[in-house]
Amino acid sequence: MYASLSQLAGTDDRRYRMVKVAIDNKTVEVPEGTTILNAARLLDIPIPTLCHHPKLTPFGGCRLCIVEINGMARPVTSCTTPVSEGMEVTTTSQYLEGLRRTILELILSDHPNDCMVCEKSGDCTLQDLAYSYGIRETRFEGQRRIYTERDGNPFIERELEKCIMCGRCVKVCDEVQGVGAIDFGYKGFNTKVCTPFEKDLSCEFCGQCVAVCPTGALTGKLWKQKGRQKDIKEIDTICPYCGCGCNITLHIRRNEVIRITSREDTINEGWLCVKGRFGYSFINS
Numbered sequence: 001m002y003a004s005l006s007q008l009a010g011t012d013d014r015r016y017r018m019v020k021v022a023i024d025n026k027t028v029e030v031p032e033g034t035t036i037l038n039a040a041r042l043l044d045i046p047i048p049t050l051c052h053h054p055k056l057t058p059f060g061g062c063r064l065c066i067v068e069i070n071g072m073a074r075p076v077t078s079c080t081t082p083v084s085e086g087m088e089v090t091t092t093s094q095y096l097e098g099l100r101r102t103i104l105e106l107i108l109s110d111h112p113n114d115c116m117v118c119e120k121s122g123d124c125t126l127q128d129l130a131y132s133y134g135i136r137e138t139r140f141e142g143q144r145r146i147y148t149e150r151d152g153n154p155f156i157e158r159e160l161e162k163c164i165m166c167g168r169c170v171k172v173c174d175e176v177q178g179v180g181a182i183d184f185g186y187k188g189f190n191t192k193v194c195t196p197f198e199k200d201l202s203c204e205f206c207g208q209c210v211a212v213c214p215t216g217a218l219t220g221k222l223w224k225q226k227g228r229q230k231d232i233k234e235i236d237t238i239c240p241y242c243g244c245g246c247n248i249t250l251h252i253r254r255n256e257v258i259r260i261t262s263r264e265d266t267i268n269e270g271w272l273c274v275k276g277r278f279g280y281s282f283i284n285s
């Protein structure tokens with residue numbers, strides 16, 4: 001996932017100092033500035049995450065990645081906390097798992113029970129986590145977000161009831177695509193990911209936001225009800241449109257290309273343009 005130690009430390013400066021840290025009693029030496037989450041991943045220690053994405057700046061929004069540090073009173077988010085020399089970290093305990101479960105229950109208390117018809121089912125991080133933690137029901141009742149108006153743009157289905165406010169779409173649009181077409185709007189319970197003046201999305205339609213969304217809040221309109229992840233066969237190939245030669249993955253169901261994605265470990269790092277991601281109908285014609 002990380003090409004170099006400096007990338008792991010989040011710096012281009014190669015004069016970084018190495019620090020030793022113990023995570024779940026396993027020791028690793030990493031550059032100063034490395035987050036606890038990245039150090040744990042080097043050790044193959046799994047920590048659940050929702051808002052973290054390796055190509056985006058950490059946000060610390062979902063709190064699922066909390067860990068305990070010896071000597072600190074409260075858990076900290078491992079995706080935003082850098083390691084320091086001699087740090088001793090615990091990533092799992094009854095206490096931490098209880099907190100994570102409560103966080104998930106709170107998220108699900110304002111989330112539609114839609115998995116049966118959701119485009120993302122079978123490829124949804126939230127669904128996977130609910131499964132892992134065995135959450136069938138949530139203890140928390142309360143107000144739920146209901147949005148009656150749908151975005152009329154031609155490519156991206158935005159079902160904001162399923163949005164968990166992870167901020168990945170906002171960050172990818174800003175940090176990777178450099179467009180800034182969306183951002184968080186309003187406050188408190190009314191907070192949502194908005195376009196300016198809540199107009200229909202009008203942007204480059206690169207679909208990077210769809211690619212990084214961990215839930216079914218953002219999906220492609222072109223592949224609505226065409227087939228979910230378990231139904232498809234994936235074939236890796238090269239985008240035919242231009243000389244960049246981006247790597248793409250065709251999602252095929254019954255001899256029809258129903259969706260295109262791109263893998264993160266490719267030359268284009270999973271990012272595509274509107275043509276590569278959405279311009280595939282000619283293949284089926």
Ligand code: SF4
Pocket residue numbers: 111112113114115116118119120121122124125126127162215216217
């Ligand atoms: S976004 Fe995920 S958890 Fe929510 S309804 Fe869709 S599949 Fe289920």
Ligand code: SF4
Pocket residue numbers: 169172173177179180181182201203204205206207208209210
């Ligand atoms: S499709 Fe691309 S440009 Fe449009 S909102 Fe998503 S990331 Fe931004």
Ligand code: SF4
Pocket residue numbers: 162163164165166167168169170193209212213214215217218
């Ligand atoms: S739309 Fe998806 S990526 Fe954007 S904040 Fe909501 S859940 Fe996260």
Ligand code: FES
Pocket residue numbers: 048049050051052059060061062063064065066077078079080
């Ligand atoms: S993954 Fe660390 S706070 Fe969300």
